[in-house]
Amino acid sequence: MIDVAADLVRSFPAPIVAGVLTAAVCAALGVFVILKRVVFIGIALSETAACGIAAAWMLGLPPMAGAMAATLAAVLLLAGPFESRRIPRDAMLGIVFVATSSLALLLVSGSGFGLQEIRALLYGDLILAGWPDAALLAAVLLPCAAALALFGRPILYTFLDREAAAVLRVRPAAWEALFFLLLGAVEAAASQTAGTLLVFCHLVVPASMALMLSRRLYVVLAIAVAGAVVATVTGMAVSYRHDLPTNQTVAAVSVALLVAAALAKGLAGLLRARHRP
Amino acid sequence: MTPIILCESVCVAYGRQEVLHAVDLAIPRGILLPFVGANGSGKTTLLRAILGLIPVRHGRIVTPFHRKPPGYVPQQRVIDPFYPVSARRIIEMGLYPANGWWRRPDAAQGGRIDAILDRLGLSGHQHKTFAELSGGMRQKTLLARALATDAEVYIMDEPTSELDERSEAEVLGEFRRLVHEEGRTVLMAYHGLDHAAGLSERICRIARGRAEIVDTATARADAGEARRSPGGGS
Numbered sequence: 001m002i003d004v005a006a007d008l009v010r011s012f013p014a015p016i017v018a019g020v021l022t023a024a025v026c027a028a029l030g031v032f033v034i035l036k037r038v039v040f041i042g043i044a045l046s047e048t049a050a051c052g053i054a055a056a057w058m059l060g061l062p063p064m065a066g067a068m069a070a071t072l073a074a075v076l077l078l079a080g081p082f083e084s085r086r087i088p089r090d091a092m093l094g095i096v097f098v099a100t101s102s103l104a105l106l107l108v109s110g111s112g113f114g115l116q117e118i119r120a121l122l123y124g125d126l127i128l129a130g131w132p133d134a135a136l137l138a139a140v141l142l143p144c145a146a147a148l149a150l151f152g153r154p155i156l157y158t159f160l161d162r163e164a165a166a167v168l169r170v171r172p173a174a175w176e177a178l179f180f181l182l183l184g185a186v187e188a189a190a191s192q193t194a195g196t197l198l199v200f201c202h203l204v205v206p207a208s209m210a211l212m213l214s215r216r217l218y219v220v221l222a223i224a225v226a227g228a229v230v231a232t233v234t235g236m237a238v239s240y241r242h243d244l245p246t247n248q249t250v251a252a253v254s255v256a257l258l259v260a261a262a263l264a265k266g267l268a269g270l271l272r273a274r275h276r277p
Numbered sequence: 278m279t280p281i282i283l284c285e286s287v288c289v290a291y292g293r294q295e296v297l298h299a300v301d302l303a304i305p306r307g308i309l310l311p312f313v314g315a316n317g318s319g320k321t322t323l324l325r326a327i328l329g330l331i332p333v334r335h336g337r338i339v340t341p342f343h344r345k346p347p348g349y350v351p352q353q354r355v356i357d358p359f360y361p362v363s364a365r366r367i368i369e370m371g372l373y374p375a376n377g378w379w380r381r382p383d384a385a386q387g388g389r390i391d392a393i394l395d396r397l398g399l400s401g402h403q404h405k406t407f408a409e410l411s412g413g414m415r416q417k418t419l420l421a422r423a424l425a426t427d428a429e430v431y432i433m434d435e436p437t438s439e440l441d442e443r444s445e446a447e448v449l450g451e452f453r454r455l456v457h458e459e460g461r462t463v464l465m466a467y468h469g470l471d472h473a474a475g476l477s478e479r480i481c482r483i484a485r486g487r488a489e490i491v492d493t494a495t496a497r498a499d500a501g502e503a504r505r506s507p508g509g510g511s
Contacts, residue, residue, distance in 0.1 A: 035360060154378045157370050160360055167328055167349040168373045168426065215406045217361045 005237040012240070018129040018137050019232040019250070022190045025141040026202035027210075027228035028148060029183055031220055034207045036159045040090060041078065041180075042203040044097040045187040046196035048074040051100035053192055054107035064136060067188035070100070075184035079177045124195040126236070127246040133193045140189035144182045155179050156217070194247065201251040202228050209258045212265060231257050281306040281430060281462050282327060284488075286336035289319070289326050296322045298486040299336065306429075307460045309452055310490070311467035311476055314483035320466040323481075323488055324432050327464070341429055346374045348423030350433035350465075356415070358408035364418045365390065365403040371425030386425075393424045396451060412439035420448060424455075431455065433465040449476060470500055 009016055033042060049067040056066025074096055078089060129137075148155070157165045158172040158179075165172045190199045210223035235250030280303035287300040296319045304310060312320040325331045327338055328349060340347075348371065356367070368390055372382050382390070394400045397417045407415055416439045423431055431452075437445045455461040464481075467473050473480050474493050481490050491499075 035357075037357075151378060154373070156362070157373065160357070160362065160367070160370070161351065161355055163330055163351055163355060164349055164370065164422070165373075166330060167346055168370065169346055170373055211359075211361065215361045215408070216363075217366075220361045 004241045005233060008237050008240045012127060012236070014131045014134045015127050015129045015246070016233065016236065018134040018193050019126050019236060020229050021134070021137050021141050022126075022194045022199065023202050023206075023228035023232040023250075024225045025145045025186055026190060026199055027206040027224040028145060028221055029186060030203035030207035031210065031217075031224050032148075032155060032159065032179060033183065033203055034211060035156075036179075038089065038093075039204055040093045040097070041183070042187070042200045043196065044078075044093045044100070045071055045074060045184055046191045046199050047097050047101040047104065049188045049191040050196060051104040051107070052188065054104040058107055063192055064189065067192055068185065071184040071188035072181065074100070075177075075180045079180040124191065124193045125246060126194050126198065126250065127239070129193045137189055137193060140185055144186050147178070147182055151175065151178060198247040198251055201254050202232075205251075205254045205258050206231065209261045212258075213261060227257055227261075228254065279306075280304050281341060282464075283339040284323075284327070284336065285339075287323075287326060287333050287338060288335040289322055289331060290334045295334070296486060297326070297488070300486075300488045302481065302488055302490060304462065304464065304481075304490070306462055307456060308479065309456045309463045309465075309477045310479060310481050311465055311473040312481045312483060312488075313467055313470050313473050313496070318483045319486055319488070320483050321434055323483065324434060324464060324466055328432055345429055346426060348426040348428040348431040350416075350419045350423045350431070350436045352434050352438070356407055356419070358406070358415075360407060363404045363406060364399060364410060364414070364421075365394075367407065367418055368393070368403075368421045368425050371422040374426060389427070390421075390425055393421045397421055398447065413441060413444045416440055417444070417448065420451070424451075428461070430462045430464065433463070435466050435468060438468065452476075470496055 030042070033039060049071045052066035052068070052070025053063040054066070055070065056063050059066075078092060078096065154165075154170050154175045155178070157168075157170050158175045162172045165175075187199055194202075206224040206228040207220075209227050210220040213223055214220050231254035232250050235253035236246055238244065238253060239246045239249035282302070282304040284300050284302040284304075287297060287302075288295060289297040300323065312324060314320050322331065326333055327340060328347065329338075329340075329342065369382055372386055372390075375386070376382065391400070394403055397420065399414065399417055399421060402410060402414055405414075407418070410418060416436065420433070420436060423433070437448055440448060452463045452465070456463055467476075467480075470480070470493075474497055478493055479490055480493050480496055481488055482496050
């Protein structure tokens, strides 16, 4: 497998860089997404980005511009306070998901492309990423990761106890909006290259594994990022070796890691219980 | 003496339902003031309006919170116990008004938190997460976070509801120390007039959407009379 990975790095360096960047940043953001309990926002924003790409393609604009504009519009719609509204945020996320995923396909359905081409256009394929894609990802994702590291504390306080945060002048609405903007920007940039499924996978699966394994935030973040990166490199190597679709293989390896971690944790718990006097 | 908090003709409503009607209160500085009333009488609503967490429909509330935010103890159910943060990290949240988003706690602030942990018997539990703490320890963690703000005014929503007798006595002792030794003001939603009687000479009595500060003895006499009158409580 190491030979395969080395061969993969030599043959596809740009997809590896793009994949590792996407995995690491999405996994770190994913920890906060799960803590905030807004997991569905991951898939809704990915579909919104795809819809933006389709609209940009129709209008002859750069796909990234369309993805960013659509995602940021959705973020503005979803970032507001939903606590006192009759329609909860989850329902609004569902509406955005249904509207954008159907609109994306409707926009490009008259293009004459086949289904596979439409899927590649809207949802990307990691193995096809070039250096310009990797550079674009780095330009968007690295500043977002830096902002998350810098502002992690007030964002955490906002998610932990919104009312106390308001009393303590944390300005929860502003930090929540910033978090969703970061998430929107990352999803818009990553969805075009890595695809909706893989971005959603990196947001949810490694963070779930990390939260299952540790109760310390920094350890959780480290496990999530490491797990996502390992799943990406391993998944890409498996897909290269066995000629499998890259995005789906990486997602499957990520889920396999989660299942393995759950089994290991369960086994460790059983062994501890057996050795307890 | 100038009141530290002033409510003038305050009305608060949820939708069309008015919960507080024209409340006038002048809360003096350096007092321990239990807010006492039946369930749904509006104790928590009034405290939340004073905190600025819910808007008032009419009237105004004057507080010193623009200078220094209050120490706030919510009911512990607001915290998701599965957050991967330690009790100490939760307590350090109380330093936010002093430190903002950029500054880490310095040695003096760390020492102050150590002292609070010690007073509340939390020192041995500071590295546990909320999920690993008992109900009483969680309540004390939220109290410690409020104390870390070093506020002029502390506002607490049923701060002893999850505590056993011994812990309740410790916490109430801490409130008395805040008021009598440090001159702070403590407002708290509290679960009964009889309990409040041993705590403070005055209470804020809330009933039928109105609030007034009365002597505890008077409130107890009124309550006794109401119970004895035909159709009164048991």
